[in-house]
Amino acid sequence: MSAFFREARATLALAVPIIVGQTSQMLINVADTMMIGHVGTTELAAAAFAGSVFNVVFLGGIGLLAAVSIFTARANGAGDQAGVASWLRHGIALAVITILVQMAVLLPMGGHLHRFGQPPEVVAVVGPYYFLLGVSVVPAMLFQVFRQFAEAQGRPWVPMFIMLGGVALNVVFNWILIYGKLGAPAMGLAGAGLATLLARAGALAAIMAWTRGEPRLGEAWPRPAPGGNGGFWRRWTGGLRADGFGEMLKIGAPAAAMLLFEVTAFTMAALMMGWVSEQALAAHQIALTCAGTTFMVPLGISMAAGIRMSALLGEGRLEARRASGFGAVGMGCAFMSCTALVFVVAGGVIARGFVPEDAEVAALAARLLVVAGIFQIFDGAQVVSAGALRGLADVRVPTGITFAAYWLLAIPGGYFLGVRGSFGAVGIWGGLACGLAVAAVLLVRRLSRLTR
Template sequence: MFGDYTKEFKYNIRLATPVILGLLGHTFVAFADNIMVGQLGTAELAAVSLGNSFVFIAMSIGIGFSTAITPLVAEADGAGQAADAKSALKHGLVLCTLLAVSLFALMLLCKPLMYLMDQPAEVVALAMPYLDLVAVSLIPLIIFQAFKQFSEGLSQTRYPMYATVIANVVNIILNYLLIFGKMGFPQLGIIGAAIGTLVSRVIMVLFIWLILQKNARFTSYVTGFNFRKLEKKVLSKIIDLGFPSSLQMFFEVAIFTAAIWLSGVLGKNPQAANQIALNLSSMTFMFGMGLGVAAMIRVGNQKGLRNFKELRRLAQSIFLLTLLLEIVFAALFLLGRDWFPTIYLDVQDPVNYVDNMEVLLLASQLLLVAAFFQISDGLQVVILGALRGLQDVKIPTLITFIAYWLIGFPVSFYLGLYTDLASTGIWIGLLAGLSASAIMLYIRFNFMTKRLIRLGSEPQ
């Protein structure tokens, strides 16, 4: 019985690993920015955190919407319908581009909100120009996501990984040159980090399109588009899947963004500590995201084949793999919670010594809570991926809203601002929301798959 699930581990890992590495690449951009900017001081680190909080919300909507492409392509691939897969990519590219430009404009309009959020004045002053450039980078990022989701729908998970690795190399080099003014380049501080992010994301789009075009298997999919001929039926299907998926990701990212803002109310040091803990947690979260994509692909393929018993078995094998992996991450966070934060700050800096010591202590406390929500965070995103593979998105959207905003956020708000728990209380709220989401999403998956198996076994 147990072997029915563990025998799938090898293939699941092989399918998910390139996705995880690609997603880690996105996070590593922020990781590199945080480490390099952290050398400038806690105010600069908090400014990057505040600026990125706006970007993360917009990014979550764009990335969430793009995930609609993967199950459509995976189902078409499973059913042997190549034309439908190409159509999903073409229409997805159009919708993702329009959404990206709209989100960029919306972020510029929302910039003045920083002055109304009770954030430290020096942090806001630094964050405003940083946000301008990072907002532009959303456009190439979301276009890249359309190609990425298409590629993953065809079980080709390596190409997005290659694009992300190259982008990271470019980002780190530009960060080094422009943040600190090395080799004759101007010293731009956090603006240099924003330029590195923008350039690296443009390169990602160009690279993935070129590499897909050069592969004989994919050339016909990514060339010869007639964008003047769009089908309302396909557009509607992508919107029907993509809009709820974007809301799901928005609800989760928004509560973590709310944690950034609530931490900012407590001061620049709590906000900097929150950024450190959030960046570390986001890296382990990418493993869950990658396994969630694997679940979406395998469930989408089996849906195309209408083999619902196998669909359920394959999905549960990925759930089990995720559980075991997240237990390991929880142990790492518990063991390394005092050391990990020291990576981000110059602990020998005499000017910022007092601030840095406070940030290190606070970050260690947050990582203690983060250790406990590793399991629920990983499971909820993998189960969500399986449900997307089933193209079941509306009820899961309601579940994520209830979990994060009716359960998690009130706990964060009250414990963070009205009790002595402060920053730790904010993260206890995150733990509550993630745990509620994991439990309710699994109940939904269990119901849906048992129902499909029952209906599929009935005589037609």
């Protein structure tokens, strides 16, 4: 038992700043939701719709980059600084390629948003916000590479403060651009999109400047060759290997698939909410914002667990894997048990804080938060287990589990309960809860088997 607590403390020390950083990113969504909610229900529903479509493409790219932290942590654990530098270059190159693909998907899709069957008034106002959100993928993806590079080497605190600064910057820009303060025009929903883009660009500039100047991390930055030979492009692309990208994709592609299976389940839930009513879609956005914010804690623990597991492999400490993995799962479930209680007891108060002038939306959001409280524990268990398994380079079986749980159970279940059935918005979220429960049980069993 002492080994579990020892490993849990080590994981928590790494997880705390990651959690704060992850939560700060969700706080951007919370701020957008609350500030857009004061503009109108239609704008709030449009933000939910645009965010759901955007997140499918964005989170798929985040999954592809998951290998940056895994391989950097393993090289760092083995004392291989040349390997650390190589994985930074490979990560940036992969991010650039991913951004090009994401932009090729996101931007043309903006002309076809009416095909998703959403209310006409929502489609009428969503275009500019969706475009600006799509452009913000550029700084957001590059930021992820530098952030994971630093965290994998035990430097999570400065990225955390940079992300918190990004939240503050986003709120300030929201206040100026949504409501037309300090002489700026009142842009409404589009102002929230521009604020997100500017905040993400500022965070990228800050983390790049810090990473280059930090003595240990700066060693991985390519330097000019003696005599000044070699330009910027040659310094960053020198040493890139096809097999290096292959190794990253062996981890990143299944990780991306796992994220896509889960996020598409929630995206389909948002689309089905739009088929139910505009009020259901707005309530879904409120409840999803709250559940997504609490989810950042087990997600941060999951990321730390993956880094710890990979570092243990690099150090050759295979006997510590079980204690490390299940110590992390225990922490995730304990936290989510507390948030489940909060959602069940205080869901009504929370919902009214978002839309104080729309009692119908607030009441429906409160009911959805009760369902969210039910699946909180399962959500924590599945994401931490998946992160620990990723650190062990076990990704194929977990990918199959998430496919079955979300696409074969959660989406059809939500459709038949909420759209075809009589349960409405609550039925759609009930389907999600069933999928999360199945994923949690199977992923925990997989982790137990591989660390036995």
